[in-house]
Amino acid sequence: MNFLLAAWQWLADPVNASGPSGWGARTVEHLWYTAVATVIACLIGIPLGYAVGHAHRFRTFIVSSTGAARALPTLGVVTLFGLLLGIGLAAPMLAFVLLALPSVLAGAYAGVEGAPRDAVDAARAMGMTEWQILFRVEAPLGMPLLLGGIRSATLQVLATATLAAYVGAGGLGRILFLGLKTQNYAMMVASSLVVVGLAIAVDLAFEIVDRLVKRSFPKGVGAAV
Amino acid sequence: MKWILNNVSTITDATWAHLWLALPAIVLSFVVAIPVAWFASRFRRSRFTLLLVAGLIYAIPSLPLFIVLPLILGTSVRSLINVVAALGLYGVALMVRYAADALDAVSTDALLAATAMGYGPLRRFVGVQLPLAGPALLAGLRVVAVSTVSLVPVSALLGVNSLGMLLTDGFQRGILAEVASGIGATVVVAVAVDLGLVGLGRLLMPWERAAARRDARRTTVEDKQVVAA
Numbered sequence: 001m002n003f004l005l006a007a008w009q010w011l012a013d014p015v016n017a018s019g020p021s022g023w024g025a026r027t028v029e030h031l032w033y034t035a036v037a038t039v040i041a042c043l044i045g046i047p048l049g050y051a052v053g054h055a056h057r058f059r060t061f062i063v064s065s066t067g068a069a070r071a072l073p074t075l076g077v078v079t080l081f082g083l084l085l086g087i088g089l090a091a092p093m094l095a096f097v098l099l100a101l102p103s104v105l106a107g108a109y110a111g112v113e114g115a116p117r118d119a120v121d122a123a124r125a126m127g128m129t130e131w132q133i134l135f136r137v138e139a140p141l142g143m144p145l146l147l148g149g150i151r152s153a154t155l156q157v158l159a160t161a162t163l164a165a166y167v168g169a170g171g172l173g174r175i176l177f178l179g180l181k182t183q184n185y186a187m188m189v190a191s192s193l194v195v196v197g198l199a200i201a202v203d204l205a206f207e208i209v210d211r212l213v214k215r216s217f218p219k220g221v222g223a224a225v
Numbered sequence: 226m227k228w229i230l231n232n233v234s235t236i237t238d239a240t241w242a243h244l245w246l247a248l249p250a251i252v253l254s255f256v257v258a259i260p261v262a263w264f265a266s267r268f269r270r271s272r273f274t275l276l277l278v279a280g281l282i283y284a285i286p287s288l289p290l291f292i293v294l295p296l297i298l299g300t301s302v303r304s305l306i307n308v309v310a311a312l313g314l315y316g317v318a319l320m321v322r323y324a325a326d327a328l329d330a331v332s333t334d335a336l337l338a339a340t341a342m343g344y345g346p347l348r349r350f351v352g353v354q355l356p357l358a359g360p361a362l363l364a365g366l367r368v369v370a371v372s373t374v375s376l377v378p379v380s381a382l383l384g385v386n387s388l389g390m391l392l393t394d395g396f397q398r399g400i401l402a403e404v405a406s407g408i409g410a411t412v413v414v415a416v417a418v419d420l421g422l423v424g425l426g427r428l429l430m431p432w433e434r435a436a437a438r439r440d441a442r443r444t445t446v447e448d449k450q451v452v453a454a
Contacts, residue, residue, distance in 0.1 A: 003296055071371050071415040073378040075389060076408035079396040083404055159286030166382060167396065176288065180382070189296065192289030203284035207277075 006186035007193060016190075023175060023194055030161055030171035030198065037096035037157045041104045042150060044097070049108025053142070054134050062109050069102035074160045082167030092164035099160055100153035107149015111142020143217045144210070151206040158202060162195055172198070228402035236391070236410055243387040243414055247374045250309045251418070254316025254369050259362075261317065262324030263350065272325060282318040287311065287379045308380045315376060316369045323365025327358040360433055363426040367419050374415040378407070388414070 010016055017024050052058050077095045085091035115138040123137045139146075165173030172195050179187030229236065265272040290311050292302060300307045331354050339353040355362075378389025388411045395403030427434060 067371075068412075070368070071375050071412045073375045073389070073392070073408060073411045075378045075381070076392050076404065076411060079392045080401075080404050080408060082396055083399060083401055155284050159288075162286050162288050163379065163382070166393075173288070176292070177382075188292050192292040195289040196285050196293065199284045199286055200281055203281055207280075 003185055003189050007189035010186045010190040011194070016187075021174070023172065023191065026170065026172045026175055026191075027194060027198065030158070030173075030195075033093070033096065033161045033164070033169070033171055034154060034157045034202075037093060037161075038100055038104075038150065038154045040093075040097050041100035041153055041157075045101050045104030045149075045153075046108045046146070049105045049146075050112050050134060050139065053109040053112030054130070054138060056113060059113070062106060066102040066106045069099070072099075074099055074156075075163055075166075078160065078163050078167055087168035089169060091167060092161070092169040095164070096157045096160055100157050103149045103153040103156065104146075105149070107146045107153075108142070110149075111145035112138040113142075114145065115141040140217055143213050147206070147210055147213050151203070151210070154202060154206070155199060158195075158199055226402065228400060229406050232403075236388075236406060239386065239388045239390055239407075240410055240414060243374070243377055243389075243411070244418075246305065246308055246312065246377050246380065246385070246387055247370075247414070247418065250312035250316055250373050251366070251370045253309065253313035254320045254373070255366055257313065257317045258320035258324050259355075261321050262328055265321065265325040266328040276322055276325065279318040279321045282314060287315070287376055288382060290314070291380060291383055302383050303385055305385070308377075308383075308385050312373050312376060316373050319372065320365055320369050323368070324358075324362055327361030327365060328354060330361060331357045356430070359426070359430045363422065363430075367422050370418045370422055371415045374418055375411060378411060 011023065016022055019025065049062075052062060074095075077099060078092060081091040081095045085094070112134070119137055119141065120133060123133045128136065161169070161171045162173040162176065165171055165177050172191050175191035176188055176195070179185070179189075179191060261275060265275045291308065294311050294314075295302050295304070295307050298307060298310060300310075335353060335357060336349065339349045344352065377387045378392055381387055381389025381393045388407050391403050391407030391410070395401070395405075395407060
């Protein structure tokens with residue numbers, strides 16, 4: 001409990017909280033990394049997942065790529081890119097996007113691919129074009145699953161961003177590793193607690209959005225789960 | 226390639242250390258998740274809360290958890306108990322959802338029949354519900370196993386030995402082959418553990434293979450009928 005108190009005191013000290021390397025600025029930086037990487041992963045993953053899901057093809061490729069991504073150690077991806085691209089933001093960013101992509105892709109794909117055939121056939125019979133079917137029928141039905149994919153991608157990036165300080169990136173991991181190096185347990189615990197709080201806050205925010213989406217798309221694929 | 230040949234013993238040692246962290250955590254996940262899932266599936270109202278908590282635990286990034294958990298456990302950050310407990314916590318959080326779904330999916334008729342035959346609650350759970358949920362439980366445990374194995378390397382940042390040491394050491398010394406072999410070996414261990422679980426499943430649930438074979442035969446017969454028609 002002493003450490004918890006020490007961590008609290010560390011966080012409350014304005015010297016540690018403010019300034020460009022205070023935990024306030026590091027939190028913003030951490031969220032910024034997470035947002036940028038997730039958005040890039042969405043820009044690549046959603047069109048690709050929609051295309052593949054609409055065409056009902058390459059199922060094995062999607063399933064095996066998400067499976068393989070799960071076996072990949074995140075620290076390995078971060079250190080490998082760190083070595084290949086050197087210190088800086090490019091290496092960790094690339095690692096984040098690579099690790100976020102499978103979840104987004106799988107979510108976009110599964111939602112569209114799982115849209116009830118009856119609904120799609122009905123839309124086609126009504127004379128909708130393929131684009132209209134995709135955006136007016138399949139995409140809304142797949143919204144809950146897509147959101148689930150984006151949710152796990154975001155949490156994955158948030159966690160990996162903590163490790164990225166090891167290869168020279170900023171974010172809250174910076175404070176954590178400084179604490180590790182200097183054997184400052186209060187600092188380590190304090191920054192860890194901020195990351196934990198951030199992850200839980202982001203997850204709860206997604207939970208709320210998820211409820212809203214399921215209310216707007218009550219017949220969405222996987223909505224009953 | 227040369228680095229790998231010169232350091233075979235380092236890689237083997239790290240692989241064993243890796244397994245010594247991952248395997249107890251996987252077993253722990255399964256053993257703890259089953260009663261929790263039973264509770265969630267038996268008392269419907271607790272299900273939502275339990276799954277929400279499990280989801281939140283799973284959302285916690287691993288490195289901070291490795292650092293905060295000793296505050297609760299009273300161990301040191303580098304202790305193996307701490308690492309196994311943290312990995313196990315993730316495993317439980319992931320497994321509870323799969324296990325609750327697996328137990329729910331068992332047909333009510335089978336459970337009612339068992340009760341009618343005079344099975345008590347415990348005997349019914351162990352003798353009927355658990356074996357029938359077996360294949361779905363195995364599918365969940367395979368996901369848990371693979372993600373546990375790939376999570377272990379993070380503990381190397383605290384100085385705990387595993388294949389993750391090849392990643393940190395390789396990065397610090399700028400040896401690309403070491404980092405690459407660390408990633409490769411972790412994936413190989415994950416695949417090996419996964420295959421081991423599949424084998425274990427076949428051993429413990431021989432009826433599944435018989436059923437699969439029967440189904441396959443039936444489909445081919447049906448296919449022939451369709452073709453003939």
